[in-house]
Amino acid sequence: MRIFVTGASGYIGSAVVPELLQAGHQVVGLARSDASADAVTAMGAEVRRGDMTDLDLLASAAADADAVVHLAFDHATIAAGRFPDAAATDLSVVRAFGDALVGTGKILVGIGIRRTGDAQRDAAFGANPRSIVTAALEEYTERGVHTIFMAIPSATHSSRDKHGFIPQMIRIARERGVSGYVGDGANRWPAGHVLDVARLYGLALDKAPAGAQLFAAAEEGIAVRDVAKAIARNLGVPAVSVPTEEAAEHFAGFPFAAMDITMPNAATRELLGWEPQEAGLIADIDAGHYFAAA
Numbered sequence: 001m002r003i004f005v006t007g008a009s010g011y012i013g014s015a016v017v018p019e020l021l022q023a024g025h026q027v028v029g030l031a032r033s034d035a036s037a038d039a040v041t042a043m044g045a046e047v048r049r050g051d052m053t054d055l056d057l058l059a060s061a062a063a064d065a066d067a068v069v070h071l072a073f074d075h076a077t078i079a080a081g082r083f084p085d086a087a088a089t090d091l092s093v094v095r096a097f098g099d100a101l102v103g104t105g106k107i108l109v110g111i112g113i114r115r116t117g118d119a120q121r122d123a124a125f126g127a128n129p130r131s132i133v134t135a136a137l138e139e140y141t142e143r144g145v146h147t148i149f150m151a152i153p154s155a156t157h158s159s160r161d162k163h164g165f166i167p168q169m170i171r172i173a174r175e176r177g178v179s180g181y182v183g184d185g186a187n188r189w190p191a192g193h194v195l196d197v198a199r200l201y202g203l204a205l206d207k208a209p210a211g212a213q214l215f216a217a218a219e220e221g222i223a224v225r226d227v228a229k230a231i232a233r234n235l236g237v238p239a240v241s242v243p244t245e246e247a248a249e250h251f252a253g254f255p256f257a258a259m260d261i262t263m264p265n266a267a268t269r270e271l272l273g274w275e276p277q278e279a280g281l282i283a284d285i286d287a288g289h290y291f292a293a294a
Contacts (some may be wrong), residue, residue, distance in 0.1 A: 001107075001205065002026045004061045006052070006093070009039035011160060012152065015198035016069065017043045020110050023202050028065065030058075052093050059100040063204040066228040066273045067107035067205055068097050084191045098140035109148040109204060114213045118164065127203030146210040151263055153190040153217035155281055156197055165189060166281075166290055168254045170231055172226065179232035180242040180250055180257070184227025187260035191218035193219070193278030214268045217291075218276035221262035230285040 003020055007013040007030025021044050022029050029040035032051035038046050050057040052072055062068045073090055097108055112134030133195055134149065141147045153167045159168075173179040204214055207280045232239035242250045244258070251257040279287065 001066035002028065002064070002101075003069060003205065004030070004048070004065040004069045005045075005060075005069045005095075006030045006048045006070065006071070006118050008043075009036040010055045010071060011164070012156065012194060012197060013071045014039065014043065015194045016201045016207065017045050019198040019202045020069075020205070021045060023206070025205070026095050028061065030061070034086060040145055042058075042226060042278070052089065055092060055096040058093060058096045060099040062097045062106075062108075065106070067109070067110045068101070069201060069256075070094065070097065070111070070145050073111075084204050087174075090130065090133050091136055093134040094136050094140075096245060098136065098143070101145045102123060102140065103144040104184055105144060105146055105210075107146040107205060107234065108137070108140065109150055110134075110199065111152055112137055112149045114138060114149050114211075120248055122141065126226075141211045148208045149192075149211075149213045150201070150204065151215045151217070153192040153196065153212070153219075153263060154259065154261060155189045155191040155213075155222070156194050156216075157281055157284045158194040158278075159192065159287075161290070165256065166227070166231075166285060169227065170235070170290055172251055172254060173228075173231050173235055173237060176250065178238050178240045179235065180240050181225045181228040181229045182258040183237055183244055185223060185241065187224050187258055188221030188262055189227070189256075189259065190215070190261060190263035191222050191281035192216050192276065193280075193284065196274075196276040199268045199277075200268070200272070203274055207272050212271065213264040214270075214272070215265045217263035217265055219280055220264055222281050224257065227285070230282050232286065234288065 003025050027045040027046045031037035031047050037047045044068050137147050196218050200216045229239045
């Protein structure tokens with residue numbers, strides 16, 4: 001297939017693109033800068049210059065492709081505290097893709113978690129501003145687009161992870177002199193190595209039916225207390241409980257320390273024959289690469 005990939009030079013994209021190329025697909029990566037274009041070219045993919053604000057370009061690229069893998073997201077806006085604005089921008093992008101693909105049966109892989117009918121779970125995910133994008137993808141499922149919903153684990157880890165959950169927790173532990181967790185630390189994060197996530201994208205494009213919900217977590221839920229303890233032993237600092245009322249201050253700039261989400265993966269494994277092969281989260285933390293630079 002000819003596959004158009006946004007975020008092709010990003011953290012996940014730079015693992016997904018080689019996986020798709022190795023499978024024999026023709027990949028076209030969106031690049032907004034010379035550095036991104038060089039990275040996409042170095043992986044062996046074609047380059048389409050542009051950015052996420054050029055909706056006409058995105059629609060044209062989608063129409064020219066057999067499949068779209070949408071990985072880009074405005075993380076800078078999120079970092080500035082404007083998550084709803086980033087989600088609104090992403091909604092415009094998904095609508096540009098969806099409108100271009102209506103009635104074609106072509107594939108659109110987006111990031112999102114579909115509603116399940118479980119009121120508590122749906123409410124938790126619905127509170128995420130990005131849920132408006134998932135709703136749009138569901139709409140296009142009914143309009144002749146081969147949508148695939150990919151849930152990316154909160155802790156998508158590897159030696160290339162520089163800005164994710166684990167680097168943020170390490171940064172805070174270094175600043176505070178302790179590795180903290182909220183309350184008893186029993187809340188969980190789903191986890192997956194970025195290479196295992198990339199393999200799932202490859203399988204999804206080959207096998208996933210329209211409307212499929214896929215969970216890319218190799219580990220359904222790791223207790224944050226265990227994450228904090230792993231960071232503590234690698235930094236040589238204590239692992240401590242942070243009272244709930246003090247968490248916002250202690251974890252300033254990282255509002256996810258108390259988040260409790262699991263991603264059951266049995267259905268995904270059975271549907272696609274996906275078998276994660278890489279190290280688990282705690283083993284990857286203990287490998288030491290997260291602590292190589294001060």
